[in-house]
Amino acid sequence: MKKVPQLTLNEAVAFVKDGDTLLQGGFGMTGNPVHLMHALAETTTKNLTFIGNNVGEVGIGGGRLLRNGQIKKMIGSFFTSNPEAVKAAQDGTVAYELIPQGTLAEALRAGGAGIGGFYTPTAVGTPIAEGKETKVIDGVEQLFVKGIRGNVAFIRAWKADTAGNLVYRMTEQNFNRAMATAADLVIVEVEEIVAEGSIDPNEVHTPGCFVNYLVQATLTVEDLGSSASVGKGKKVSEDRLNMAKRALQELKKGDVVNLGIGIPTLVADFITPEAGIILHTENGMLGVGPEPADGGGAMDYPVNAGKIPITALPGSSYFDSAESFAMIRGKHIDIAIMGGLEVDEHANLANWAVPGQPLLGVGGAMDLASGAKRLIITMNHNNKDGSSKIVPTCKLPLTALNNVEMVITDLAVFKYIDKKLTLIELMPGATLEEVREKTEANFIEQLS
Secondary structure: OOOOOEOOHHHHHOOOOOOOEEEEOOEOOEOOOHHHHHHHHOOOOOOEEEEOOOOOEOOEOHHHHHHHOOEEEEEEOEOOOOHHHHHHHHHOOOEEEEOOHHHHHHHHHHHHOOOOEEEEOOOOOOHHHOOOOEEEEOOEEEEEEEOOOEEEEEEEEEEEEOOOOEEOOHHHOOOHHHHOOOEEEEEEEEEEEEOOOOOOHHHOOEOHHHOOEEEEOOOOHHHHHHHOOOOOOOOOOHHHHHHHHHHHOOOOOOOEEEEOOOHHHHHHHHOOHHHOOEEEEOOOEEEEOOOOOOOOOOOOOOEOOOOOEOOEEEEEEEOOHHHHHHHHHOOOOOEEEEEOOEEEOOOOEEOOOOOOOOOOEOOOHHHHHHHOOEEEEEOOOEOOOOOEOEEOOOOOOOOEOOOOOEEEOOOEEEEEEOOEEEEEEEOOOOOHHHHHHHOOOOOEEOOO
């Protein structure tokens, strides 16, 4: 069996050259090769095209390269977690390209498999699709996406043997597995290196043939950024709780459910083990349990797509981002409950961008909105200025076309019946007159 060379951090980063395309594994700071990134930040290497789910956090991981001016273009899914990346993009100081999270994972997998590209319905009809080739396949309009490869990939694994076989820990598989296949040179930052034969072949996540070099580096709490510990920052009000409870009524035993950020996360607080509902998180886990009661962080627990440490219920499983989004695109997710900025009469959703505000990321929203069997939106009925969020036609950048099934607001529940927006229920304390007055869109009334 081959022996994979072990390098120092400084030796490893010397392989990255000016103008290279650098793939960086991780989801947020979970599974992030932070030591390699920081070592690269100590060099003069510049004009990099950076590809990762996000550009680290402020001053951490890819964020340190950005701060140094070493990145000429960033390609990823969710830059909002690093305000400096958002500012650089909006100021035009760094070029950028947004790619839906699942599309990014699949593009990496395609690139690693020598596949030129693929078609997907994700992002059709949205600004992401502008100027891109589309094709109708089996009656569904789909967008062509090229496979992605890089010159060098920096990834992180938990354990490696001297043959380069890798094992990841909990949700740290995320983008690391696909990126390990999709670069000309793959350098792995790893917590522990063991002797050949010490890892059961059944436990290997990435075979050694993909790995060129290993670097041993010990993870610390400081390396985890916002995932270091559990944050108790949920906004809880009676209206928000009522929306979450109403959404819960749509779930049944055995459903596989993905919960978006904001109000949808509150649904999890009402799910009991007896309910038999299986929560999915797009960064690679089925069977999501509650936040750790001891306040522990990502050193000890898996992390969800909101970068919050969680627990694993009995029967849970871990996988990488590509497989996670294959579940979504393949219609294995029964229900996605998401937040919204606008929903219109045509069941279109806008929930990822507000012009002029420091938000820059699609994340997995476009994939989930087009891939889940059912899409339920929870949101306030009106904006802070009193304007309606249920509108005749969405004015904000679209997330998905014609896919919303139900809208639950603090005032009302709407469903699309025969493709028509239909009021089916009033929320506690709301009146029909109030809903009529505060809803800009036209709707049919079918109250029981």
